[in-house]
Amino acid sequence: MVLKLVGSPYSTCTARVAVVLLEKKIPYELIPIDLSKGQQKTPEFLAKQPFGLVPYIDDDGFILYESRAICRYLAVKYRGQGTDLMPSCSDLKATALFEQAVATEATSFDPFASGAGFEVNEGLTTDQSSVDAAVAKLTVKLNGYELILGKQKYLAGDDLTLADLFHLPWGATLAKFDCKLLTTTGPNVTR
Ligand SMILES: N[C@@H](CCC(=O)N[C@@H](CS)C(=O)NCC(=O)O)C(=O)O
Known part of the structure; x- marks a missing residue:
């Protein structure tokens, strides 16, 4: 089925x-x-x-x-089908870095991106001071991402993992609402 x-x-x-x-x-x-x-x-x-x-x-x-x-x-x-998106659990350090990256998304991106996204939600009345506050908090976090991504290609190292993909839904939503942070924070966040 x-x-x-x-x-x-x-x-x-x-x-x-x-x-x-x-x-x-x-x-x-x-x-x-x-x-x-x-x-x-x-x-x-x-x-x-x-x-x-x-x-x-x-x-x-x-x-x-x-x-x-x-x-x-x-x-x-489905390991082995399509793109492999998690390190093998026998690779302790790669797994630890992957866990660090997924925890980073859940604690340093999702709450702030969703906070900003909800404030600029299409069709709803927005309170500009709430938008500014949410965007300011997200900016601080994205500066951290700029540092991480200045040292490596992806969030858990040099391979694409679930941690990167977890950012896509809110990243795309912010872009749709004309929030330019993802392209103005720095070259690595933009990339
Ligand atoms: N941590 C849950 C969150 C689920 C969640 O908040 N879903 C939202 C949509 S993204 C929802 O169902 N909202 C409807 C509601 O609050 O009644 C997950 O990642 O699956």
């Missing part, structure tokens, strides 16, 4: 999993959930994802939620 990705095309968390499915060349079916109608809060949905959030996957009856955990599951299950 083809893997089911239950989520929303408008959700960055769903996009995080979709990017990895594409990079790993894993066939999948998107089962769309209409967040505006609260379909993620129904008893049937909560039985699969107790917090009422997208996405989750159904891999032949195996249910898994939390986008980053899903991506790691897929990277290990």
Whole structure:
């Protein structure tokens, strides 16, 4: 049975999993959930994802939620297919640097990028001082990224990993909202 990705095309968390499915060349079916109608809060949905959030996957009856955990599951299950996106666990130092990079995304990028992204959300009234504060916090973090990426090609070293891909959904969303930070912080963040 083809893997089911239950989520929303408008959700960055769903996009995080979709990017990895594409990079790993894993066939999948998107089962769309209409967040505006609260379909993620129904008893049937909560039985699969107790917090009422997208996405989750159904891999032949195996249910898994939390986008980053899903991506790691897929990277290990499909090692050798498509792009390899995690170091082998027998390489202790490469694994430690990978863990450092994924933790960096979760603590130093996602909260700040989403904070700025939500403040400049299309169609909503924005409070300019809140936008400025969110962008200032994100700028500090991106300066750190500029240093990291000045020394190595990717966030966990010289190979592309999940840690890099985890940045794409919010990175693309910020660009869409005309937030120029990703191209003005420095050449390495831009790259
Ligand atoms: N840590 C979770 C976060 C999931 C999450 O916040 N999903 C959002 C969309 S990106 C959602 O379902 N929002 C709908 C709601 O809050 O009801 C993950 O990465 O899967």
